[in-house]
Amino acid sequence: MNADGKMRIGYLMNNTGVHPASWLHPDAPPHTGNSIEYYTDLAQTAERAKLDLLFRADTPAARTRDLEAWSRYPLFMNVLEPLTLLSALAGATSHIGLGGTATTSFSEPYNIARQFASLDRLSGGRAGWNVVTSANEYVALNFGLDELPPHDERYERAREFVDLVTKLWDTWEDGAFIRDRGLGLTFDPAKQHRVEHKGRFFTLDGALNIERSVQGRPVIIQAGQSEAGRALAAETAEVVFASADTFAKAKAFHDDLKGRMARFGRAPDELKILLSLSVVVGETQQEAEDRFQALQELTHISVSLRFLSGDLETDLSDLPLDEPVPEHRIPKSSNLHQKFWAEIVETIRRDRPTLRQLATSYSRGRNTLRGTVTQIADLMEEWFRGGAADGFMMSFQVQPSGLDDFCSLVVPELQRRGLFRTEYTGGTLREHLGLRRPANRHVSALAAE
Amino acid sequence: MPADRMMHLAFSAHLTGSHPAGWRHPSTQMNADTDIAAYRRLAQLAERGKLDMFFMADTPALRIDKLGAWSRYPLFTNVLEPMTALAAIAGATEFIGLGGTATTSFNEPYNVARQFASLDHVSGGRAAWNVVTTANNYAARNFGHAALAPHAERYERAGEFVAVVKQLWDTWEDDAFVHDREAAIFYDQDKLHPVTHEGKFFKVHGGLNIERTPQGQPVIVQAGASSAGKELAAATADVVFGSAPTIERARDYYADLKSRMANYGRPPSELKLLAGMPIVVGESMQEAEDKHRSLQELLHPDVARQRLAMDLEADLSGLDYDQPIPEDRIPTAANLHTAYFAEIVRMIRSEKLTLRQLAMRYERGTRSLRGTPKHIADTLEEWFTTGAADGFMFALHLQPAGLEDVVKHVVPELQRRGLFRRDYTGRTLREHLGLVRPENRHVQKVAPSAA
Numbered sequence: 001m002n003a004d005g006k007m008r009i010g011y012l013m014n015n016t017g018v019h020p021a022s023w024l025h026p027d028a029p030p031h032t033g034n035s036i037e038y039y040t041d042l043a044q045t046a047e048r049a050k051l052d053l054l055f056r057a058d059t060p061a062a063r064t065r066d067l068e069a070w071s072r073y074p075l076f077m078n079v080l081e082p083l084t085l086l087s088a089l090a091g092a093t094s095h096i097g098l099g100g101t102a103t104t105s106f107s108e109p110y111n112i113a114r115q116f117a118s119l120d121r122l123s124g125g126r127a128g129w130n131v132v133t134s135a136n137e138y139v140a141l142n143f144g145l146d147e148l149p150p151h152d153e154r155y156e157r158a159r160e161f162v163d164l165v166t167k168l169w170d171t172w173e174d175g176a177f178i179r180d181r182g183l184g185l186t187f188d189p190a191k192q193h194r195v196e197h198k199g200r201f202f203t204l205d206g207a208l209n210i211e212r213s214v215q216g217r218p219v220i221i222q223a224g225q226s227e228a229g230r231a232l233a234a235e236t237a238e239v240v241f242a243s244a245d246t247f248a249k250a251k252a253f254h255d256d257l258k259g260r261m262a263r264f265g266r267a268p269d270e271l272k273i274l275l276s277l278s279v280v281v282g283e284t285q286q287e288a289e290d291r292f293q294a295l296q297e298l299t300h301i302s303v304s305l306r307f308l309s310g311d312l313e314t315d316l317s318d319l320p321l322d323e324p325v326p327e328h329r330i331p332k333s334s335n336l337h338q339k340f341w342a343e344i345v346e347t348i349r350r351d352r353p354t355l356r357q358l359a360t361s362y363s364r365g366r367n368t369l370r371g372t373v374t375q376i377a378d379l380m381e382e383w384f385r386g387g388a389a390d391g392f393m394m395s396f397q398v399q400p401s402g403l404d405d406f407c408s409l410v411v412p413e414l415q416r417r418g419l420f421r422t423e424y425t426g427g428t429l430r431e432h433l434g435l436r437r438p439a440n441r442h443v444s445a446l447a448a449e
Numbered sequence: 450m451p452a453d454r455m456m457h458l459a460f461s462a463h464l465t466g467s468h469p470a471g472w473r474h475p476s477t478q479m480n481a482d483t484d485i486a487a488y489r490r491l492a493q494l495a496e497r498g499k500l501d502m503f504f505m506a507d508t509p510a511l512r513i514d515k516l517g518a519w520s521r522y523p524l525f526t527n528v529l530e531p532m533t534a535l536a537a538i539a540g541a542t543e544f545i546g547l548g549g550t551a552t553t554s555f556n557e558p559y560n561v562a563r564q565f566a567s568l569d570h571v572s573g574g575r576a577a578w579n580v581v582t583t584a585n586n587y588a589a590r591n592f593g594h595a596a597l598a599p600h601a602e603r604y605e606r607a608g609e610f611v612a613v614v615k616q617l618w619d620t621w622e623d624d625a626f627v628h629d630r631e632a633a634i635f636y637d638q639d640k641l642h643p644v645t646h647e648g649k650f651f652k653v654h655g656g657l658n659i660e661r662t663p664q665g666q667p668v669i670v671q672a673g674a675s676s677a678g679k680e681l682a683a684a685t686a687d688v689v690f691g692s693a694p695t696i697e698r699a700r701d702y703y704a705d706l707k708s709r710m711a712n713y714g715r716p717p718s719e720l721k722l723l724a725g726m727p728i729v730v731g732e733s734m735q736e737a738e739d740k741h742r743s744l745q746e747l748l749h750p751d752v753a754r755q756r757l758a759m760d761l762e763a764d765l766s767g768l769d770y771d772q773p774i775p776e777d778r779i780p781t782a783a784n785l786h787t788a789y790f791a792e793i794v795r796m797i798r799s800e801k802l803t804l805r806q807l808a809m810r811y812e813r814g815t816r817s818l819r820g821t822p823k824h825i826a827d828t829l830e831e832w833f834t835t836g837a838a839d840g841f842m843f844a845l846h847l848q849p850a851g852l853e854d855v856v857k858h859v860v861p862e863l864q865r866r867g868l869f870r871r872d873y874t875g876r877t878l879r880e881h882l883g884l885v886r887p888e889n890r891h892v893q894k895v896a897p898s899a900a
Contacts, residue, residue, distance in 0.1 A: 023628070023630075030628050030630070031628055033626065059658075060560065060658070062643075062655060062657060062658035064643040064656050068638075071634055071635055071638050072633045072634060072635060074636070076658050078626055078658065078660045080567045080571065083532060084568050085567065087534070088539055088540055088571045090485075090537055092540060107557075108556070108592055110509060110592060111509065111560075114530045117530075118529045119533050122534060138655055141654040141655045142559045143653075144653070172527075177527060179480065181472075181479070184470075185520055185521055186520055187520050187526070189520050192511075192513070194513045202593060204590070204593065206510060206511060206588075206591040209508075209528060210483065210527055211483060211527045
């Protein structure tokens, strides 16, 4: 629970919506492609609703196999790259946070540190970096590998990567650039701190060539739910995107993650858990259900099957559609998204659906909440007040209509209940989230005296 | 040469000016290097002057030694990163090309291909990538290396890097994304062409996850003056920034570079050579000289000595300021900027200057052109019409004052002479430059039989 009693709300801005058939829906623009005007409209809508964060997920790869399915479901097949997109949106917005994904498995710490520091500076302190290790074999192939490194190794690299990036962000003390024309001195050499790092994955002897960012450093976001992911988040994350299909699971995750923070000398409110929530708003619950069902029916069966196969981490396309998935086809363990994998396995064993039933009903993360404004606000209030989350990471089945409905109907209801801000009270993403501006590691000891 | 041939003008966007003491001049905004509003204003000003391209040089490193000098000379010390800055400028401009440097030595081809493709979409076809191999060891140490790889190896890597990026840019044919809702077909599988590349430096098996860009491919810029650099440019560059110090040497370079293109099956018109041209505009010749001299006088002696040492790739500490640099301090060859190195060596040997004289006279790259708008236009016209350049890459000692002088005084003079456009006639950078939109390599192959 946040000190001000208000929830934080982020917005997952994808192309036509999170539903695999969203691009087929008449509400979605037929050719969003890469029109910056389209994204500008979405960003400005979210900002008018005073949302905390606009967020762009990413994977640096196109899926180049199974084209029968992927050509019908354009998941990251034709997207603007997050840092360039967010930089472009910075000029069209003034308050909303700008978060984006960048992988630690296929980037260099110096480049990531620099680009996010630059985004933070040019947006006036609104940058957030979602740290991911990439869970997609196509990515590895784009960067000289035959397959992804094992899960634990990716997380070990991520930990060192984040550590190094935050060191680089502390290269300069605040106020290092004195720009004294008379003395001819641009900076105070005593306030520049060289980074000398020698680790398992990276060696660096240098420093960042941009001053300390407006937020001190950009906000660090993570979403890993595995053991390694939770450990990394407890130590380094300031925002965590969680996903859970019941209050109890959400609450358990929340308490577990926040409970781990003390080990790293961190207070629970230094990390905000935003629960992934996708909503479909209707005048009645039935209307909302119907809207969702219409999308499900638009989904091509080869897409449903591919989606399920991807998260179960095995190809099911040779199996008969009207029989259950045999036990021997279930992989022994997950190397990608462990949580999604486990949910599917549980459903297969518990409900024994046919493959067709399983595929058509599967919706990643499960949190598609269909209902009226009151029902949606009630659930958000209950989960928030019950301590299952500090806020929500919203996504919409179809855009822009899903975002418009949420911003024009649900947000005002949350505001009426005193659960969400009616105006921005700060200028930076940290200020929106209620996160303090971190001290530079080279001065914090002195400042405390 | 066609009668209506127009010159192309770009400028390097050092936010307080390209002169090392520019930031000390009262006309400049001291914190402009990280102020996106200052970048946007500069780009808008250039757009009013109908310039072809706003360009950001870059190096991914901070100089962390000799702070006595570097703390007085802000050379990429505190700057916005080009990809993010250019994307942020795109929305504040409509026409001007947006070029930026990215190194092939410390990046992955996939990431560079993607960011420039994305910038090209965000800007409506105005992106340009300046391919550099990076010429400072500070950068190497930021990426796990003790020092730069040798010159030849960096260029070999650059050649492979550019080839992979260009293949990635052709992943999708122009009309691959059909968005057919009836048939539930988002793209035509036959128009997706994954890259299969295994070379000395890179292995890439995959496709770019963004459609072909408005320009077909972003414009490729290069600036290498070495033999390896010229060869790479002849093979792959759309624009080359030259750095010859005299018109005679510029003509030689122009002829040399363009003649190499035939080896790669390219006509000379497919590459635009923009001569690097630092200019200082004055109402009179004397005023221009005074402007220059007053900046030179603001140069701290430590800064003057340091920039000389950097480009000569030599340690000049302990030398008497009023004696010539002894011959035994001059390295036998350059590993960093070949052109800068050669120019300093020439000045030492042929002009017999003292260290002080050399330090105060040395200007990185070409000696600045100083004079009235008419004098400057005369010189540019001579270079342009006698085979020394297709246009110019201006370095401006002070910003925004230097660019204001160009837009208010030099551009109108060139327009009067019919040497420069009065308005944009296209929307993309390729259109401004008179470069064709490249065919996708996968379409070219099938075109004859299809027709």
